[in-house]
Amino acid sequence: MMSNFKAKIEISAGKRNKAIFKAIETDNKFYDENPTKSNLTIDDKITIIIDAKELSHLRANLNSTLRLVQASNDSIESVKI
Numbered sequence: 001m002m003s004n005f006k007a008k009i010e011i012s013a014g015k016r017n018k019a020i021f022k023a024i025e026t027d028n029k030f031y032d033e034n035p036t037k038s039n040l041t042i043d044d045k046i047t048i049i050i051d052a053k054e055l056s057h058l059r060a061n062l063n064s065t066l067r068l069v070q071a072s073n074d075s076i077e078s079v080k081i
Helices: 015-031 056-078
Strands: 005-011 036-042 046-052
Touching: 005 036, 005 056, 015 046, 015 056, 036 056, 046 056
Parallel strands: none
Antiparallel strands: 005 046, 036 046
16 A cells, blocks of 8 residues: 655745746646646645655655746746846
């Protein structure tokens, strides 16, 4: 029997929330063979819940998601006028 693993990430990026959310949501939509299940919501913060059957899959998805959040935030910051 395999254990299920779950992670919850909450991100508050102020005015950048919507842009970061859209980047993550788009990436999540186009990865059909993803071995993890991700649930994304947005209100005053972004909430990401990731479920996986294997710890290594959870870790990989967490790393990928956090890097995408950082890249999105950095991109937004770099074009600030």
